Amino acid sequence: MVNPHAVCDGGDLDCGSGLLLIIKKAMDPLEGGQILEVRSRERTVAEDLPAWCRMVNHQFLGSEPGENTTRYFISKGAAQEELEQDLQAAKGYQWSVRVQGEKDLSAKIHSRNHSFIAGQPADFSPRVNAPSAIDYLLGALASCLTVGFKAQASRKNIEIDHLELSLKGGLENVLYHLELEQEGSARMKQIAGKFYVSSSEDEVVLEELWRNTLDRSPIYQTLIRAVPIDIKLAIVF
Numbered sequence: 051m052v053n054p055h056a057v058c059d060g061g062d063l064d065c066g067s068g069l070l071l072i073i074k075k076a077m078d079p080l081e082g083g084q085i086l087e088v089r090s091r092e093r094t095v096a097e098d099l100p101a102w103c104r105m106v107n108h109q110f111l112g113s114e115p116g117e118n119t120t121r122y123f124i125s126k127g128a129a130q131e132e133l134e135q136d137l138q139a140a141k142g143y144q145w146s147v148r149v150q151g152e153k154d155l156s157a158k159i160h161s162r163n164h165s166f167i168a169g170q171p172a173d174f175s176p177r178v179n180a181p182s183a184i185d186y187l188l189g190a191l192a193s194c195l196t197v198g199f200k201a202q203a204s205r206k207n208i209e210i211d212h213l214e215l216s217l218k219g220g221l222e223n224v225l226y227h228l229e230l231e232q233e234g235s236a237r238m239k240q241i242a243g244k245f246y247v248s249s250s251e252d253e254v255v256l257e258e259l260w261r262n263t264l265d266r267s268p269i270y271q272t273l274i275r276a277v278p279i280d281i282k283l284a285i286v287f
Contacts, residue, residue, distance in 0.1 A: 053085070058073060059088075060205070062201065065098040073088055089119050089122075145161075156169050168181060168182065184221075187219075199245075208249070209251065213247055213248075215243060224236075244284050248285075257285075
């Protein structure tokens with residue numbers, strides 16, 4: 051049985067989405083040789099965490115699987131990369147995409163190891179060959195809030211049974227965008243929706259989790275400064 055000097059909980063985060071920063075922050079106050087317990091529900095951590103320990107000269111001591119959470123134990127090495135440098139590197143990180151024009155008024159977007167097709171900027175036909183830019187904008191907001199809420203809950207060990215977010219958005223004048231009218235604007239007029247959460251957790255806790263999700267969402271905090279957004283939280287038991 052390992053007796054840790056500190057404990058951190060990464061919930062469902064993997065090593066590429068913030069878990070390592072949480073570990074480094076928890077590890078920083080420890081002295082060389084002291085032990086950190088890392089709790090995680092993400093299965094890929096079992097392979098990635100020992101490899102990371104080898105790279106940064108920590109000693110991976112093993113793990114203890116549980117019903118929902120696995121406990122990992124790390125002995126802090128004498129040589130550790132400075133936490134402040136890692137935090138500053140994370141703050142300065144910039145995402146990048148490369149977009150190529152395709153046939154039939156579409157574009158191919160390359161993002162890291164993924165690529166996807168986008169159609170016309172604001173196509174409103176019921177069936178399309180590729181999602182429009184507006185579809186991706188609404189999808190980016192919806193996914194940012196849905197996954198963000200789940201990550202917030204995971205870090206606080208709050209059980210969520212089901213999440214679903216539906217969004218609708220319209221332009222001030224789509225005919226102006228299509229050059230069929232000369233008055234108006236092509237900007238988004240509003241975004242509205244409902245966020246359904248099924249959980250046995252207390253309502254007050256879920257409402258606070260939702261407020262924190264909105265506050266820390268990069269997509270929501272960017273769009274809310276340009277577009278009125280009204281998303282209602284609906285708690286379903």
